[in-house]
């Protein structure tokens with residue numbers, strides 16, 4: 001089951017070509033290659049040149065050529081796909097309404113689509129009635145949230161991405177070993193709130209910047225470990241880790257990288273397209289950490305113009321100008337339907353040729369919660 005229903009794209013270029021071919025078939029002129037004046041087409045009431053080459057010339061004049069470098073991978077990751085499936089399957093199994101604590105993923109289009117199917121999004125558990133199922137978002141929640149749900153005897157499903165849960169388990173393991181934990185991440189992001197909330201207050205110190213890393217004073221520099229948010233800039237994080245390692249040679253790192261495969265792959269793909277592009281568009285939400293990082297990666301690669309757009313209507317055409325080459329990608333919570341929409345909008349203004357630039361193939365899938373396995377079959 002997938003979230004997005006993809007409509008085939010009927011493009012401006014298709015329309016021009018169809019009109020030209022239609023004119024030839026209808027015999028409005030003396031045949032291919034003949035010079036003709038404008039004539040009226042009785043079949044489609046459009047005034048058009050019967051000379052196909054003239055139409056193609058007009059198309060070229062009207063639509064500047066654009067090479068579209070499509071980053072791959074882009075868009076939905078396995079954790080987002082799983083979280084959306086959990087809401088859809090819960091609606092199918094338990095009926096509407098199903099409550100969701102916090103935006104299930106950071107994308108308004110996805111959230112509004114699920115609302116239309118009967119999901120109700122709330123910020124806190126006390127907004128959930130006793131007899132309704134509630135789902136926790138992909139970003140993860142502090143331990144206090146499932147504890148509160150249990151004490152109210154609420155039925156809940158946890159859509160936390162397994163790669164975020166892995167960081168939670170790591171934090172608990174390190175804490176049990178008596179180690180002081182540094183979390184590299186962004187203050188206030190739901191994932192950071194969830195990860196810090198796995199341990200008692202004060203057990204985790206948040207570090208956001210290189211300056212924070214320089215200023216940090218540990219209780220015992222022989223017993224510190226770092227973990228990270230899953231959706232950070234790979235390069236920024238490496239810089240922060242470099243400072244920590246230089247200051248505290250005994251600091252321990254996660255057994256396996258915390259920045260997830262989807263974040264890393266999408267950043268690598270932008271690094272591959274950005275140096276070749278005059279501009280880069282990133283489809284995603286302003287509160288989506290991994291999407292914002294993609295804009296930064298494009299800017300650092302020297303792109304004249306890199307912008308985040310939630311959908312086609314957000315594109316600032318004036319600022320974009322007429323690039324010869326445009327890079328396009330999407331954050332891990334942006335559905336394919338929005339990528340198609342942006343490509344369709346570009347085709348309205350440019351003669352687009354698409355080149356997909358693939359840096360890695362993804363085949364990651366996560367298991368669904370047991371309670372929904374039957375529904376998924």
Ligand code: SF4
Nearest residue numbers: 077079080161230260
């Ligand atoms: S971006 Fe990474 S951590 Fe976040 S939901 Fe996707 S796979 Fe999981």
